[in-house]
Amino acid sequence: DLGPDGQLRNGEGSRHDDDVSSLRAKITVLEEELCKSRQDSSEHQNLIRKLENELKDLKDQEQQVKQKTTKVISDLLISVSKSERQEARTKVKHDSLRLGSVGVLRTGTIIAETWEDGQMLKDLNAQLKQLLETKEVIERQRKLLKKRQNGGMFKQLLETKEVIERQRKLLKKRQNGGIANCNYVKHPWLFHLAVDKSDGTDSESGAQEEDIIPDEIYKSRLASIKREEEVVMRERERYELEKGQLIKEMKRIRDEDGSRFNHFPVLNCRYALLNLLGKGGFSEVYKAYDLVNHRYVACKLHGLNAQWSEEKKQSYIRHAMREYDIHKDLVHHHIVRLWDIFRIDLDTFCTVLEYCSGKDLDAVLKATPNLPEKEAKIVIVQIVRGLVYLNKRSQKIIHYDLKPGNVLFDEFGVAKVTDFGLSKIVEDNAGSQGMELTSQGAGTYWYLPPECFELSKTPMISSKVDVWSVGVLFYQMLFKKRPFGHDQSQERILREDTIIKAKKVEFPAKPAISNEAKDLIRRCLTYSQADRPDVLTLAQDPYLSYTKK
Secondary structure (H helix, E strand, O other), X not given: OEOOOOOEOHHHHHHHHHHHHHHHHHHHHXXXXXXXHHHHHHHHHHHHHHHHHHHHHHHHHHHHHHHXXXXXXXXXXXXXXXXXXHHHHHHHHHHHHHHEEXXXXXXXXXXXXXXXXXXXXXXXXXXXXXXXXXXXHHHHHHXXXXXXXXXXXXXXXXXXXXXXXXXXXXXXXXXXXXXXXXXXXXXXXXHHHHOOOOOOHHHHXXXXXXXXXXXXXXXXXXXXXXXXXXXXXXXHXXXXXXXXXXXXXXXXXXXHHHOOOOOOOEEOOOEEEEXXXXXXXXXXXXXXXXXXXXXXXXXXXXXXXXXXXXXXXXXXXXXXHHHHHHHOOOXXXXXXXXXXXXXXXXXXXXXXXXXXXXXXXXXXXXXXXXXXXXXXXXXHHHHHHHHHHHHOOOOEEEOOOOOHHXXXXXXXXXXXXXXXXXXXXXXXXXXXXXXXXXXXXXXXXXXXXXXXXXXXXXXXXXXXXXXXXXXXXXXXXXXXXXXXXXXXXXXXXXXOOOOOOOOOOOOOOOOOXXXXXXXXXXXXXXXXXXXXXXXXXXXXXXXXXXXXX
């Protein structure tokens, strides 16, 4: 309040001064705190910058270490791969001396490759020829021996006849002299028994033995020759097997030498290509190493022909992308994983697959006469499990191209189904009859069921296509031949309606297999699609179960 003279009263002025002083003191404190905070903030910012710089340095160091590590790993892989390439070529050169090699045959202006047999086959043929010649000589000796034996028997018969005639004359003479025994008169043959049997018996027995022993020797030698022939024939079979493997390896090396990816490139800054595994029509498959996840993979390089029209290129890319879309989400123990896909250049792209270090089933069947039922069964069980997974998904999948080349084995012998290039996605609205087959003519005919060859109308297919293929695979593993059209080409199968006529499967007498295995094959190869089980029904077959009852 103001006094009469307009001045603050003393008490009130004093309080006001105290408030001002207090506020000024607070301001001073706040300013000091602000200054301190700014100083602390500056220190914190400096610390942050320092830490950021340290983090950047650490990241740079980590990147450098990572690059160095990757370089070391890559260099080691390349070094090992180069050694493997050299070893492979040295082995081919060495095996060529033993097994044979590819030569060039010129006929006028035409140059063609021809196979020149190696020393192994020449030696085997020489052994076989020598055995056959020895066999012929022994057979001739046996014929001569039998001829001599027959001649000796004829002579012996003549001599016996003369003896009998003399005995008859002697008998008559004795009869005329009245000294004949009545029994001898009634039964003259008793007289012959009364003759001293010791005369010449030992010599005749010895003569027979002298004839029998040489024949037994000849028979024993012929049996030995037969065993030797069997050994040589097995060696020839082994030669044919090794020759096939050698030719395959020669082709692989030739393809590797001609590949534009044979210089160990790192694709997509991640996949180090190593050695060529194989080459198809428009693709090459390399063993590679994933430098990020540190695992071996298989890189399938798809090359578009530069001469193709743009429309054909786009069609091929669409087909490959469709396969990728089907395959990418499949995660199962018995299905090969698809890890990645990327473009290399305008005409080349790559799909990255799980690497299986074992052989494929086709190579296994070529390397063995036939699989025992127990081994063939476990392969089929694994394939069926993979198919069950495909048929329990929300979008069911028909593989449509099950064949030995599309069944791979990993290092532990686990079977895995691969190649979904011809696979069909069964739409949700597909009825019990299945879906229409729109790609008729595609596939491998030996392994496709009769309905796929229906020409009068658009075929309807289901997972029963894969069931038929399973039956063919099982039969082939057990008997080393396909049940229908084994020696026929695809063109001939189509021309002669081989599969359409395949109404009943026949089983060879050997090797013997269980009735349960035969029944399973018959069910898989049921001619009528309506009567054939689907994948899920087949999987319930007791024969495919290992549960103890």
